[in-house]
Each structure stands twice: as structure tokens, then as C-alpha cells.
Amino acid sequence: MRGGDGKRNNHDTDLGRPALETALAETWKTPSSLWGALATVDHKIIGRRYIVTAFVFLALGGILAVLMRLQLAQPEARLLGPDRYNQIFTMHGANMMFLFAVPVMEAMAVYLVPLMVGTRNIAFPRLNAFSYWIFLAGGALLWISFALDMGPDVGWFAYVPLSGPQFGSGKRADIWAQMITFTEVSALAVSVEIVVTIFKQRAPGMSLDRIPLFVWSMLITSFIIIMAMPAIMIASTSLILDRLVGTHFFNPAEGGDVLLWQHLFWFFGHPEVYIIFLPAVGMVSIMVATFARRPVFGYLALVMALIATGILAFGLWVHHMFVTGLPRLGESFFTASSMAIAIPAGIQIFCWLATLWDGKPVFKTPLLFVIGFIVTFVIGGLTGVMVASVPFDTQVHDTYFVVAHFHYVLIGGAVFPLVGAIYYWFPKMTGRMMSEDLGKWAFWLIFIGFNLTFFPMHILGLQGMPRRIYTYQPDMPWHGLNMFVSVSAVVLVAGFLVFFIDAIRSVRRGPPAGDNPWDAPTLEWATSSPPPSYNFARIPVVDGADPLWEQREILAVAAGLRTDRRELIITTVGAAKPEAREASPRNSIWPFWAALATSLMLIWSIFTPWAVVWGSIPVAITLIGWFWPKGTPEDEL
Amino acid sequence: MKERVVADLSRLPLHGMGSASATWWGTLAFMLIEGTGFALSVAVYLYLMSLAATWPIDAPRPNLLPGTLMTLVLIGSVVPNYLVSRWAEQQDLSKVKIGMIVMSILGIVPLVIRAFEFPALNVNWDSNAYGSIVWTLLGLHTTHIITDLVDTLVLAALMFTRHGDNPRRFGDVQDNAMYWNFVVAAWLPIYGCIYWIPRL
Numbered sequence: 001m002r003g004g005d006g007k008r009n010n011h012d013t014d015l016g017r018p019a020l021e022t023a024l025a026e027t028w029k030t031p032s033s034l035w036g037a038l039a040t041v042d043h044k045i046i047g048r049r050y051i052v053t054a055f056v057f058l059a060l061g062g063i064l065a066v067l068m069r070l071q072l073a074q075p076e077a078r079l080l081g082p083d084r085y086n087q088i089f090t091m092h093g094a095n096m097m098f099l100f101a102v103p104v105m106e107a108m109a110v111y112l113v114p115l116m117v118g119t120r121n122i123a124f125p126r127l128n129a130f131s132y133w134i135f136l137a138g139g140a141l142l143w144i145s146f147a148l149d150m151g152p153d154v155g156w157f158a159y160v161p162l163s164g165p166q167f168g169s170g171k172r173a174d175i176w177a178q179m180i181t182f183t184e185v186s187a188l189a190v191s192v193e194i195v196v197t198i199f200k201q202r203a204p205g206m207s208l209d210r211i212p213l214f215v216w217s218m219l220i221t222s223f224i225i226i227m228a229m230p231a232i233m234i235a236s237t238s239l240i241l242d243r244l245v246g247t248h249f250f251n252p253a254e255g256g257d258v259l260l261w262q263h264l265f266w267f268f269g270h271p272e273v274y275i276i277f278l279p280a281v282g283m284v285s286i287m288v289a290t291f292a293r294r295p296v297f298g299y300l301a302l303v304m305a306l307i308a309t310g311i312l313a314f315g316l317w318v319h320h321m322f323v324t325g326l327p328r329l330g331e332s333f334f335t336a337s338s339m340a341i342a343i344p345a346g347i348q349i350f351c352w353l354a355t356l357w358d359g360k361p362v363f364k365t366p367l368l369f370v371i372g373f374i375v376t377f378v379i380g381g382l383t384g385v386m387v388a389s390v391p392f393d394t395q396v397h398d399t400y401f402v403v404a405h406f407h408y409v410l411i412g413g414a415v416f417p418l419v420g421a422i423y424y425w426f427p428k429m430t431g432r433m434m435s436e437d438l439g440k441w442a443f444w445l446i447f448i449g450f451n452l453t454f455f456p457m458h459i460l461g462l463q464g465m466p467r468r469i470y471t472y473q474p475d476m477p478w479h480g481l482n483m484f485v486s487v488s489a490v491v492l493v494a495g496f497l498v499f500f501i502d503a504i505r506s507v508r509r510g511p512p513a514g515d516n517p518w519d520a521p522t523l524e525w526a527t528s529s530p531p532p533s534y535n536f537a538r539i540p541v542v543d544g545a546d547p548l549w550e551q552r553e554i555l556a557v558a559a560g561l562r563t564d565r566r567e568l569i570i571t572t573v574g575a576a577k578p579e580a581r582e583a584s585p586r587n588s589i590w591p592f593w594a595a596l597a598t599s600l601m602l603i604w605s606i607f608t609p610w611a612v613v614w615g616s617i618p619v620a621i622t623l624i625g626w627f628w629p630k631g632t633p634e635d636e637l
Numbered sequence: 638m639k640e641r642v643v644a645d646l647s648r649l650p651l652h653g654m655g656s657a658s659a660t661w662w663g664t665l666a667f668m669l670i671e672g673t674g675f676a677l678s679v680a681v682y683l684y685l686m687s688l689a690a691t692w693p694i695d696a697p698r699p700n701l702l703p704g705t706l707m708t709l710v711l712i713g714s715v716v717p718n719y720l721v722s723r724w725a726e727q728q729d730l731s732k733v734k735i736g737m738i739v740m741s742i743l744g745i746v747p748l749v750i751r752a753f754e755f756p757a758l759n760v761n762w763d764s765n766a767y768g769s770i771v772w773t774l775l776g777l778h779t780t781h782i783i784t785d786l787v788d789t790l791v792l793a794a795l796m797f798t799r800h801g802d803n804p805r806r807f808g809d810v811q812d813n814a815m816y817w818n819f820v821v822a823a824w825l826p827i828y829g830c831i832y833w834i835p836r837l
Contacts, residue, residue, distance in 0.1 A: 011647050123659045192666040196659050204644060230674040247762050247769035255694045255766035260684060526638060541643050554639045560647030569646060570653045578646055580653030624791055629800040636803060
């Protein structure tokens with residue numbers, strides 16, 4: 001291990017502020033050219049891309065939802081045929097789960113976590129660039145296939161035997177399975193980056209009990225991804241193998257088993273819900289504290305609730321399989337654990353209520369979405385406790401009751417906080433405020449539209465309307481409510497339109513935000529809006545959980561970093577004591593080429609197993625190009 | 638916002654070794670991902686076995702020789718692997734060069750043995766679900782070996798260039814050695830699963 005390098009001339013210690021900023025800007029810059037755009041490893045640029053792409057997928061998925069509501073508004077409608085309808089509900093689910101919900105939460109973390117922990121870039125920034133290109137390629141694969149009438153039509157969980165070689169003819173199910181591979185590779189990559197950023201790159205002094213709650217939630221989420229996503233990759237790979245080279249994992253005639261698919265899928269699929277929900281919980285904890293004007297109540301309880309949820313998430317998967325005739329003891333265990341998860345959820349709700357109760361709440365748009373979240377999520381949680389009971393679940397399984405339940409949990413539990421979080425962090429990301437007036441319109445339209453759209457689905461479900469039917473006969477008693485739901489969906493769509501218009505307009509025309517428009521306490525607000533390429537000219541040193549409320553006038557910082565190479569501070573896992581100054585990689589085009597080579601291999605392998613052999617050669621070449629030292633100060637010092 | 642410098646970090650090392658390096662933690666995280674994958678594959682094996690009337694399904698038990706030879710070679714490789722890691726820690730370039738060549742060979746030898754292991758399974762991947770899962774287990778671990786071998790070869794080549802004598806490279810060698818230990822450790826339950834569970 002080399003000691004300090006002794007040369008003082010490249011250190012920031014003696015530099016005045018303007019000279020320091022000039023030197024750092026030169027070292028950390030992303031050139032504004034096509035090459036610069038493809039080669040950048042700036043977590044803020046990549047995070048922004050990720051967020052925008054995920055919201056494009058949200059809009060596309062929303063269009064599919066509108067098509068389904070148009071079709072179901074009246075009985076015997078002929079807008080969509082059964083085959084197109086199968087593709088549309090599959091695309092809607094797969095798109096919303098794999099291309100919107102998970103990526104958007106990770107995208108928010110890619111942007112925010114390095115800023116909130118006070119570092120200059122995410123850990124493994126080139127992997128981060130790679131993960132974005134892979135995500136984009138996976139999304140493109142799914143949507144281009146759909147445009148070519150090759151979209152998957154087997155439901156977002158692609159149960160065998162329907163998706164197997166016997167019934168799933170053509171390449172539709174393979175497209176679904178390989179889209180899974182793309183999105184899981186990108187999600188796993190981001191998780192590793194987040195875990196290491198949080199463990200090793202926190203600002204000096206940010207011990208475990210001072211980590212912002214959103215960062216805690218992303219740490220737990222990343223571990224859930226790391227433990228859960230291998231299950232779906234094994235599942236989707238075995239499905240492709242069954243379809244392509246004649247393995248028999250899911251073929252009962254040759255010793256395989258169809259329920260094996262459901263076990264593997266839901267071992268991932270249930271934690272998936274918490275992969276989407278926990279980041280939202282973290283966002284809520286941050287926003288509640290800022291707008292209640294006091295530190296969040298019950299920090300330790302909230303962290304423990306996050307951890308408990310993360311552990312319990314792995315003990316719930318069988319409650320998706322209650323109607324498959326599993327042994328009764330097993331069912332009882334999963335009923336108990338499904339109900340137990342209401343306890344950490346309840347703890348969090350009461351901590352937020354206590355924070356608001358004791359604080360002086362300022363009802364800006366983000367807080368409105370938080371309150372909308374609390375109301376909606378409690379309703380979704382209650383129906384969750386209901387379907388955790390086997391007899392009740394047997395009654396409503398595969399009906400619109402379940403559709404209503406999971407939209408309450410996912411939209412109420414994750415999209416409401418997310419939209420609030422966009423209003424909250426938009427000023428940091430763009431330097432401009434979104435409109436409070438349009439924000440209130442967006443909130444009320446979305447909140448009212450959502451409840452009017454999805455609450456009646458509970459009743460439709462209890463009346464026996466199955467999910468995934470492309471139409472129904474006029475003598476069924478569902479007509480009136482379906483028309484009501486479809487009309488209400490217009491209100492919901494209008495709300496999202498207002499939100500999108502507000503966001504697009506505010507990027508250029510919003511009033512300038514300043515560094516800290518909400519007077520928030522966490523470190524991302526200590527730098528300018530939008531932050532410079534190097535995030536912080538000097539790395540902050542913290543001695544509390546709410547640094548900007550504790551150090552109102554003068555921020556404590558560390559000096560002594562080099563300016564001629566991209567450098568950041570590595571700290572210990574527990575107490576965040578500085579251990580080393582570490583280089584952070586420069587921009588590189590290789591992650592882009594590696595993602596391109598990987599995408600070619602994965603798509604090719606839908607058609608022939610030899611693609612894995614020949615396709616891995618360009619992948620290996622690009623990876624070697626990626627890791628080979630280039631003689632920059634980051635590599636050599 | 639005004640700033641006040643409270644710490645001077647110019648004396649800190651320019652690169653952290655071991656648990657002070659991000660790469661070390663990243664390697665651990667990837668081991669956790671792959672370990673979960675292996676554990677789930679073994680779970681699939683046990684699940685399919687629990688459903689089958691006889692196990693193996695319609696096939697003789699796999700021959701022990703190639704797999705056992707593989708196990709011995711892999712366990713034996715841990716010793717030079719440990720030495721390379723220690724030399725890297727001491728930043729002894731000439732010994733590390735030799736060690737990396739030895740480890741490259743010890744990455745190729747298992748692949749040769751593996752070529753004899755697949756036929757020794759005495760079943761095809763498309764014969765039945767038993768064949769599918771044993772081929773998958775073996776295939777996964779083969780991918781594991783190939784990945785680490787390519788990494789070792791590139792790193793070995795790197796040590797002979799001007800980029801070699803650098804604490805960052807020595808750290809890479811240590812992380813690579815740690816990963817090889819994981820490749821060996823992951824093999825043991827798979828070996829037990831493929832070769833010994835059918836003999837219980």
C-alpha cells in the first residue's frame with residue numbers, strides 16, 4: 001500500500017474555490033458530443049436517462065391500459081380481438097413491472113444515493129453505464145416485438161404449460177423470457193453498485209445511524225434484488241432451454257413439474273413487490289421529515305421495519321399459489337407470514353403519522369402525494385390481509401378483486417410516492433421548480449381518478465368477473481361498473497397528462513430553484529441544482545442524521561483530495577471513517593460496446609443455442625477492452 | 638453555503654487494499670448473486686428428486702471418476718491460489734507472474750476434465766428432467782470456470798506489461814484469487830449433489 005503521494009501541487013488543499021471548481025470540472029467533465037453521450041459514466045446523466053426512459057415505458061404501458069379499458073367499457077366490444085388482447089395485458093404487466101417499476105426505483109437511487117451519501121460518483125460507474133444500455137435494449141426488444149405482432153401473450157408471469165413448448169408456439173414466450181434476462185442483468189448490476197456505494201463511499205462521519213432513510217431503503221432493496229432475481233433468471237433460462245433444446249424442467253411426462261415454475265417465479269415475484277415498495281417507503285420517510293419540518297419520528301423503528309420487511313419478503317411466495325392444492329400446513333405458514341408483514345408496514349405508517357402530528361406540516365405537492373399514498377396503501381394493505389387467508393383467496397383468485405388489490409398496493413404504494421418524489425427532487429435534478437398549481441391538479445385528478453377506477457374492481461371481483469378476459473356477455477351483471485371504471489380511467493389519465501405536461505414544461509420554464517428550495521436536511525441539497533459533474537467541490541463531513549439542519553450556516557468539509565484524477569473517499573462500513581482516497585473511472589465507450597455485444601448474444605440465443613458460444617466471443621473482447629488499463633491517472637496511481 | 642475545512646485527507650493512501658477497496662466488496666456481491674443462483678439450482682435438483690419415483694430417472698448413476706478427479710484438482714488448486722494471493726499482498730511481482738501462469742494452467746485442466754464429465758453423467762439433457770438438471774448444474778459450473786479462467790488469463794497477461802507493477806493490479810490478483818476460492822467452494826455441494834445423492 002502506498003502512503004500519501006507527497007506531491008501537494010495536485011491537491012485541492014491550497015486551491016481557492018474558483019480554481020478548485022475549474023480543475024474539478026476539467027477532470028470530471030462529460031463532453032457534449034455523441035461520443036460523450038455514449039461514453040459518459042456520470043451517475044446523474046445515467047440516472048436521468050434511466051428515469052426518463054422508465055417514464056416513457058410508464059406512458060406506453062398506460063396507453064395499453066387505456067386500450068383495455070376501452071375494450072371492456074361495454075360487453076361484446078370488438079375494438080380488440082382475443083389474441084391482441086392477450087398480448088396487451090401481458091405487455092402491460094411485463095412492461096410496468098420490469099421496464100417501469102423496478103428500473104425507475106433503481107434509477108432514482110442511481111441519481112440520488114451518491115448525492116445523499118456525499119460522494120462524487122456511484123461505485124462501478126462503468127457497470128452503471130452498461131446496465132442502462134442493457135435495460136434500454138431489453139425494453140426495445142419487448143416493444144419492437146410487440147410492434148411486429150410478436151409480443152408475449154402468456155401473462156406477465158408466463159405460467160407453464162401455456163408458455164412451454166407445447167402450447168406457446170412461435171417466439172412470443174421466448175421474447176418475454178429474454179426480456180427478463182435483460183432487465184434482471186441491469187437490475188442486479190445496479191444493486192451491486194448501490195450496495196458498494198452505501199457501504200464504502202459514505203461521507204466521513206455518516207455512521208450507520210445517520211444514513212438517510214431513502215438510502216437505507218435502497219440498501220435493503222438492493223439485497224432483496226441480489227437474493228431474489230437469480231430465481232427468475234433460473235426460471236426464464238430453464239423455460240428457454242425447454243423451448244429451444246428440449247430439456248424437461250416443466251414437462252410432467254418426463255419427470256418435470258409445472259408447479260416448479262410457479263415456485264421459482266414467485267420466489268422472485270413476491271420479493272419483487274417489496275423491491276418496488278421499499279424505495280417508495282424510503283422516499284416517503286425523507287419527504288415527511290422535510291415537510292413536517294422535524295426529523296422523522298422513530299428512525300430506528302423505521303430502519304428495523306425495512307429490514308424486517310426485507311426478510312419476511314422471502315417467506316410469502318406461496319400465497320400466490322394457494323389454489324394449487326399445496327399441503328395445508330404449508331398454506332398456514334404462508335398465511336401467518338403474509339399477515340405478519342402487516343406489522344412492519346403498520347409501524348412505518350404510525351411513525352410517519354407521528355412525524356406529521358408533532359411537526360408543522362407544509363402541504364406542498366410532494367406531501368399531498370405522501371398523504372394520498374398513506375390512505376391508498378392502507379386500503380391496499382387491508383385487502384392484502386384479506387387475500388392472505390386461504391378460503392378468501394380461493395374465492396377471489398384470478399378475479400378483478402386481485403387486480404384491484406395489487407393496483408392499490410403498486411400504484412398507491414409506489415407510484416404515488418414516486419410522483420411526489422419527482423416533484424420533490426425535480427428542482428435538484430433540473431435546477432427548476434415544477435408548478436405548485438399544476439401539481440395540485442395532478443394530485444387530485446390522479447388520487448380521485450385512481451380510486452374511482454380501481455375501487456369498483458373489488459366489487460367486480462366479488463361479483464365473479466375474472467381477470468384477463470377480453471370481453472364479456474351482456475347478460476353478466478358487470479356492464480354498469482365496467483363503464484364507470486372506464487370513464488373514471490379518463491380522469492386518472494388526465495391527472496398523469498397534467499403531471500407529464502408540468503414536468504416537460506418546467507424543465508425549460510420553471511422558476512429557478514436554488515440549492516435547497518425546501519430547506520431539506522440531507523446532503524444532496526448542499527450542492528448546486530443541478531449538481532456539478534463532481535457533485536461536491538469538497539466532500540462534506542457529517543456529525544448528525546440531518547446535516548443541513550444541524551449546520552445551517554457553515555458546512556464542515558474535508559480537503560486533501562487530488563484534482564488531476566477523479567478521486568473520492570472510501571470510508572469504513574460502520575462508522576464511516578476515511579480509509580483511502582480512491583480513483584473513480586473515467587468515461588469509457590467500452591460499456592456501450594459490451595452492452596451491444598451482450599444484447600446481440602441474448603437476442604440471437606432465442607433462435608439457436610450456438611449463439612451462446614459464438615456470441616460470447618465479442619462479449620469477452622469488449623469486456624477485456626473495458627478492463628484493460630488505459631494509462632490514465634485513475635489507473636496508474 | 639459556506640464551508641469550513643475540518644479534515645485533511647491528503648495523507649490517506651491513493652488506493653485501498655482488501656476490504657478498503659470497492660472492488661473487493663463488488664466481488665463479494667457478485668459471489669452472493671452467483672451463490673444464490675447455485676443454491677436455487679440445487680433446490681431445483683432436490684425438488685425434482687422429491688417428485689420422482691426413482692432417482693436417477695431412467696439412467697444409470699453417473700460415473701464417479703471424472704467428477705472426483707475434478708474435485709481433487711480443484712481442492713489442490715487452492716494451495717497455489719493462496720500463495721498467489723499472499724505474494725500479491727506482498728507486491729512481489731516476479732512471484733505473482735509465476736503464480737498467475739500456474740493458476741491459468743489450473744484453470745485449463747478442470748475444463749479438460751469437464752469434457753469427460755458430461756459423458757460420465759450417463760444421461761442426456763433432453764432425456765428427462767433428471768438429465769436436464771444435472772446438465773444445467775454442470776453447465777453453470779463450467780461457465781463459472783470459463784469466466785474465471787478468462788479473467789485469470791487477461792490478468793496474467795497484464796502482469797507482464799508495464800501496467801503490472803501497481804498496487805491496483807495486485808489488488809485485482811487478490812480479488813481474482815478470492816473468486817477462484819469461491820469457484821472451488823461452489824463446486825463441492827454440486828459435486829455432492831450430482832455424484833453422491835443418487836448413491837444414497
